[in-house]
Amino acid sequence: MRKQWLRSIERLLKSRAMSLRQILIHPDPRLKKTCPPVAEVDDAIRKLADDMLETMYDAPGVGLAAPQIGVMKRIFVMDCDKEEPGLAPVVAINPEILWASDELGVYEEGCLSIPDIYEDVTRPKQIRLRYLDLDGKTQERELDDLWSTCAQHELDHLNGRLFIDYLSGIKRTMITNKMKKLKKELGRT
Ligand code: NI
Numbered sequence: 059m060r061k062q063w064l065r066s067i068e069r070l071l072k073s074r075a076m077s078l079r080q081i082l083i084h085p086d087p088r089l090k091k092t093c094p095p096v097a098e099v100d101d102a103i104r105k106l107a108d109d110m111l112e113t114m115y116d117a118p119g120v121g122l123a124a125p126q127i128g129v130m131k132r133i134f135v136m137d138c139d140k141e142e143p144g145l146a147p148v149v150a151i152n153p154e155i156l157w158a159s160d161e162l163g164v165y166e167e168g169c170l171s172i173p174d175i176y177e178d179v180t181r182p183k184q185i186r187l188r189y190l191d192l193d194g195k196t197q198e199r200e201l202d203d204l205w206s207t208c209a210q211h212e213l214d215h216l217n218g219r220l221f222i223d224y225l226s227g228i229k230r231t232m233i234t235n236k237m238k239k240l241k242k243e244l245g246r247t
Contacts, residue, residue: 082127094132175237
């Protein structure tokens with residue numbers, strides 16, 4: 059009886075155990091696609107969110123979207139608490155921007171799929187974000203400054219858009235060539 063119980067606990071722990079996922083590097087066709095919505099928030103989605111958080115913290119980064127690990131679903135995680143405490147971490151499933159401020163903010167953005175490149179991007183300073191949480195409940199949150207920038211950057215990933223798409227064509231080509239070289243050096247195809 060106890061053995062059986064131990065085995066079931068073991069199985070449970072194993073199924074909840076987090077694992078690091080490989081982060082795709084630009085250019086990759088999966089980073090240019092629009093992801094379909096999550097149909098149901100189930101254990102597989104919760105496990106995916108755990109993996110994404112662990113992968114993001116390990117990188118380390120402040121945000122990660124599912125397509126960056128090759129999972130084509132509308133889900134992202136973020137944690138900007140170090141810079142701006144209060145909210146973290148956020149797991150946003152099927153996120154949508156309900157409102158964006160006219161006021162703009164500029165942040166030097168980076169991306170785990172475009173390592174060691176940082177460029178200024180202008181975006182709305184505040185947004186209202188609606189999403190499903192890990193219980194499948196609808197949440198709405200006002201986000202400011204870095205949190206707002208991060209959420210917009212991650213939501214862009216779900217629509218196949220990268221922060222370098224906001225830069226000039228010349229800059230984008232230069233960065234893309236640098237990343238192609240990096241991928242070659244890393245033996246990534
Ligand atoms: Ni990114």
